[in-house]
Amino acid sequence: MSTVEGISETSQLVPPAGNPKIEKMNLINNVCALLYIGIISYCCFANGVSLFSFHPLFMSIGFIIFMTTAINAVTPGDFATEWMPIRLRSARHWVLQLIAITFTLAGFIIIVANKIINDKLHFVSLHGKFGLASVIFTCITSVGGIGALFSLKLKNILAPTYTKLIHAFIGLTTLCLGIFTIILGQFSPWWSFGEGSRYSGLFLVLIIMVLTNLRPSLKVYFRLKDRLGYNNN
Numbered sequence: 411m412s413t414v415e416g417i418s419e420t421s422q423l424v425p426p427a428g429n430p431k432i433e434k435m436n437l438i439n440n441v442c443a444l445l446y447i448g449i450i451s452y453c454c455f456a457n458g459v460s461l462f463s464f465h466p467l468f469m470s471i472g473f474i475i476f477m478t479t480a481i482n483a484v485t486p487g488d489f490a491t492e493w494m495p496i497r498l499r500s501a502r503h504w505v506l507q508l509i510a511i512t513f514t515l516a517g518f519i520i521i522v523a524n525k526i527i528n529d530k531l532h533f534v535s536l537h538g539k540f541g542l543a544s545v546i547f548t549c550i551t552s553v554g555g556i557g558a559l560f561s562l563k564l565k566n567i568l569a570p571t572y573t574k575l576i577h578a579f580i581g582l583t584t585l586c587l588g589i590f591t592i593i594l595g596q597f598s599p600w601w602s603f604g605e606g607s608r609y610s611g612l613f614l615v616l617i618i619m620v621l622t623n624l625r626p627s628l629k630v631y632f633r634l635k636d637r638l639g640y641n642n643n
């Protein structure tokens with residue numbers, strides 16, 4: 411890890427383990443995620459069970475539960491994983507990410523199949539277009555993750571720091587795209603569950619997006635600054 415005037419990069423941005431502020435942020439993030447899954451589950455099955463019911467549910471579980479937890483696993487200060495050695499955290503990250511992509515692809519296949527069955531056009535709405543972009547970005551992130559996992563072996567092509575930074579940047583962009591798609595889904599004509607649940611859902615996913623992205627974004631920013639500003643190689 412590089413240092414600047416004796417201060418390690420991590421210590422500049424991440425408070426030490428067991429920091430009550432970070433623990434509270436983690437807790438709020440997890441509670442919001444569970445509340446959101448509660449709301450979306452109710453909406454998906456309020457009018458009975460259909461093939462479509464599993465589209466919003468699987469997509470939300472993939473992005474809101476597994477992708478956020480996967481990001482948290484490699485974010486310093488996470489109370490669930492802080493005690494783990496980096497190798498274990500990294501393993502937890504890619505296993506959770508694998509589950510996230512499984513849910514995402516299942517949700518995607520379900521909605522495409524549902525549209526084929528009902529003879530409807532594909533990727534017409536803004537939600538559908540952003541959704542397609544989110545699925546493509548999820549796949550790119552996962553391939554990038556394999557690159558990050560073997561970054562040392564790829565060091566002749568690109569320095570490991572950059573392989574990891576690119577993966578982190580695309581990963582955070584993917585989460586934002588997914589959350590934006592979820593919001594568009596809530597504002598689609600399908601949402602007939604009242605304004606209370608619509609705006610509570612909006613509020614919850616925005617909190618989840620900010621709390622999940624904040625520290626990793628700072629980490630990417632400081633790493634890049636550290637690398638480009640003090641270590642021009």
Ligand code: HEM
Binds near residue numbers: 467469540
């Ligand atoms: C990150 C999460 C999500 C992704 C990536 C996603 C992706 C997609 C895609 C790609 C389509 C278009 C499929 C096609 O045209 O063949 C679609 C359709 C649809 N989705 Fe989602 N979705 C997500 C979450 C949600 C949520 C949470 C809801 C409900 C709140 C929802 C409601 C709908 C509806 C109603 C349609 C059919 C109408 C349309 O195409 O806009 N989706 N979704």
